[in-house]
Amino acid sequence: MSKKLFIETLGCAMNVRDSEHMIAELSAREGYELTDNAKEADLILINTCSVREKPVHKLFSELGGFNKIKKEGAKIGVCGCTASHLGKEIIKKAPYVNFVLGARNVSKIGEVIHRDKAVEIDIDFDESQFAFKDFRSSPYKAYINISIGCDKQCTFCIVPKTRGDEISIPADLIVAETRKAAESGAKEVFLLGQNVNNYGRRFSGEHEKINFTELLRRVSAVEGIERIRFTSPHPLHMDDEFIEEFARNPKICKSMHMPLQSGSTEILKAMKRGYGKEWFLNRAAKLREMVPDVSISTDIIVAFPGESDQDYEDTLDVMRQVRFEQIFSFKYSPRPLTEAEKMTDTVDPEIASERLSRLQAYQDTILDEITATYRGREFDVYFEELRSDGYAAGRTDNNITVKVKGSEELLGTIRRVKITEVSRLVQYGEIVA
Template sequence: MGKKLYIETLGCAMNVRDSEHIIAELKTKESYDLTEDINEADLILINTCSVREKPVHKLFSEIGHFNKIKKKDAKIGVCGCTASHLGEEIIKRAPYVSFVLGARNVSKITEVLHKEKAVEIDIDYDESTYAFSDFRSSPYKAYINISIGCDKQCTFCIVPSTRGEEISIPSELIINEARRAAQSGAKEIFLLGQNVNNYGRRFSSGDEKINFTELLRRVSQIEGIERIRFTSPHPLHMDDEFLEEFASNPKICKSMHMPLQSGSTEILRRMKRGYTKEWFLNRAFKLREMVPDVHISTDIIVGFPGENDKDFEDTLDVVKKVKFEQIFSFKYSPRPLTPAKDYEDQVPQEIASERLSLLQEMHKEMLDDIAKKQKGKVFNVYFEELKPGGYVAGRSDNNFIIKVKGSEELLGEFRDVKITKPGRLSLEGEVIA
């Protein structure tokens, strides 16, 4: 019987990719096989997120639960951003944890596995040229990191303190990884970075220096790749060259994540986002003009310190004007190691909650209107997931989640689908070609 690995991943797509790297290293170098049954696992890992407070609280309840139900000799490891942030404190609070592995130290997984109470959390460690073994959760698409770390100093964000300074991964490594994914059947590539369109700012080696727009061109030339997605671009770096490549390259999916955070120029200044309300609207309007069917998603924080009614109205104004197809919205959560947690003008929770409800209700009305307009339209859908009730789901080029009645023969295939039943979160249709 081989050794079994159980892994739980919290947080963003970059954490998903980090987990895939961990799985690949353990499979190829330590002969672990994945299991979904925690009771049979020899190694239990939780890959953590620290962007908001809730996932951090969840960590200690989860590992406490794991300790109660695990096999007698099974090890528990904590990885990811909270590992980087809390380090040895995790083992002090939960002595049954065998090791702690930071988000910038993923390649060391096979080392810490054999060092009891190891804590590897060096945020200056450079993994940008490390060639990980291959593993993908889905055979139909591939996540590929194009950079590590973040150079931005947003006053609300803990990420620079958990993932270190931004370093771009050499383009040759990225292209080779994308080519291998395509050869094994993945038709969609998802490029990942904290600020993907800042790619090329810094390399740790003497590799060829190119920018993100040129990287997109090169990935799109790989045989077998039919769709390219990426996250997250930064509004500050959305120059005309980038937008023109996005609009004109047929392999780039027409969905863009534009993290607004706030519609108030004053709050954006306090957040150190580097752009104004006017700049954001200019880029969004240009995008809508160049790509009329583009799907724009965003992140919004309400109740940031100092936010007054006028600032919140500015946020609502941007939402009304851009008409985002998707919004990830949250109340401001004070995070350790960030300047904003020490600002004196914190917004009372009841006011932040009220503003969040107003924003979300307004957006629900927009979503209903957007959904109604999709009825009768035809989308080319790439199917990648089976759903309960005999459905198969996939995404359109512009990121609508679309499901149809069908079975596994649709998986990994492109089909034209006519929408018959629009919904706020997904669309239902029938295959017509």
């Protein structure tokens, strides 16, 4: 009988791709099959996130729960960013954990499962040219890493300490992976990196030096690929060439994630983001001008150390001017190994909570106004998921989630849909072509 693998993935799309890599390696080289029942698993993996404090706390409660229900002889492994920065501490706190595997060491999964109490967390390890076996969570889209690590020094962010220095993956490998995905039926690729539009800054060894805009052109030339998405571009590197390619290339989906973090130039300076409020507004305005239907999403941190009432109002002002289609907003959470952790000018927790609530309520108002304009409009929707309620779900070119009554024959197809019912999270429609 085959061995069973259960994996829980926390955090970002890069973690999703790392989990896919581990599944592929364990399946091809070790004979594991996926299960969604942790009680029957021979190996339980948690692929962790450390961007905020809450997922780290969640890790140990999750570990305790898995330890109680695991079958005799089953192993537990902790992977990902929290593994990178806590390392041996995880095994000290949870001695039943069998191994710890950092976010920069995914390719070692086949080794560590055979070494009890193994800890592999080298953030200088280079996986940029490792030939992972193939596995995708969805047959309709493919996540493709284009770089690993991060060279930015944002004062609030632990990622450079968990994923190491930024290295770009050679373009020929990315194009080859894109071609393989297309040949297996995927119409959409999702390019991943901590700062995708900083692609090409550093390679491991001698490789052709190209930038992200040129990489987009090469990926879009792959026959069978109809949609290209990517995350996350850094506002600092959103030059005119990049925005113009985004606007005119019909295969590039017209949704852009622009992590703002704060609307205050002073706070952005304290965060070491490299741009100010006016630069961000300028880039967003150029996007809106060149692509009228573009959807723009963002990340916002409220109550960063030193944030004044005016700084907070500057953030609301950016929201008013840009009118984001989606925001991911959080109260500042001090992270270990970061400069901001040592900052003493903290914001009162009650004020922080009030600011976050008010910001989210304002975004709800903006979103209600935006979604009201969808009713009666028609969009091309790429269907990729069946829901349990008898609906098929997919996304428009500009990242609107749409559900229609339907079954498997819709999956993997792009259909014209008229929106009949709107809400903040998902729109409902009927197929018209």
